[in-house]
Amino acid sequence: MGKYDALADLLLEVIREGGGGGRKKDANLVPVGISNRHIHLSQPDLDTLFGAGYQLTKTKDLSQPMQYACKETLIIGGPKGAIEKVRILGPVRNETQVEILQTDCFKLGIIAPVRLSGDLQGTPGITLIGPKGSIYLSKGLMIAQRHIHMTPEDATRFGVIDGEQISIQIDGLRGGTYANVAIRANTVSALECHIDTEEANAMNLTANSQITIIK
């Protein structure tokens, strides 16, 4: 190993350890939440798919305050194929949004962009099939960009701000780093790093894992 590589390795090691007066690594640990493909519905779309005035049935609270998994599922379909039993998450939102995995794009025959939740402009559409009707959404299909929910107090503690994009480090044989993880800091969030099942599997992360913010 040449002098340059030796220097580079040593510098990286020191930086990862946080330096003498820097952050402690443990202080930057964040629990992981793993999302499979799922759907957020508007009330008008819920009415069309399940019948007028339909109310979603909560089966499990999610870690984010007020958010829950529902008993109800839908079939989603594109020009090449369909996927059954896609879970609906509640409560209803202003706009319907369908978050899928990269692998689902091949099955459906639709290329979905990587987007932050709520950023629907220019996203492709998809067909939703429910027990009482179906809808062709003109937009709303995306692969969720990885992000970390936190309170403003958490953000201060981590030295980050809402909207910032940071990197996260994952330890272990299948470890590494994910770049461009968006910080979503507000007063109705609980601290959790949201990734999808493919991102979790690629780094061997489970619901009990923690990641480290490395900026």
Add this chain to the structure above:
Amino acid sequence: MGKYDALADLLLEVIREGGGGGRKKDANLVPVGISNRHIHLSQPDLDTLFGAGYQLTKTKDLSQPMQYACKETLIIGGPKGAIEKVRILGPVRNETQVEILQTDCFKLGIIAPVRLSGDLQGTPGITLIGPKGSIYLSKGLMIAQRHIHMTPEDATRFGVIDGEQISIQIDGLRGGTYANVAIRANTVSALECHIDTEEANAMNLTANSQITIIK
């Protein structure tokens, strides 16, 4: 941003650029090969599953010399479920080996370790079902550890050795780094970084992508 962070960022930037006399980043580019779940069979197991003296039918050459995808597929099964149409790769090997995705572990009900190809000791077994018979393998199930095939000349050029574990960098919105990528350098290899479909999807890599060795 404090002085420590500013210093850390600058150092990382300089290191990534390879320094004044260091490696140029472009010189470390490696094409990507993406593997779905697949099976390598021994001739005795091929005989049991397809009939005595059976020969595999090549449908497509793979990028590694002498390796090919076959027309033949198998069903693989565990205590919780089965997966159909798992592709066999040829030619036959000394030992049968089944490489699956992390997501398949949930479906099959078997926890498979991350291993390098050929390192079968202590791996779990799985049932293989073919048109003429079935086998309960006592070992051979794994999730492939990501690795880079290359010639000894490539290894010299990259400054790595066979068996070394390096990191790779992936650019783009879904970019990041994967650690513990094993170097497999020998005279019968073509330069290619092998990852599985979940690792590819998590970083938005395709068959046309390239990654950068960053050590």
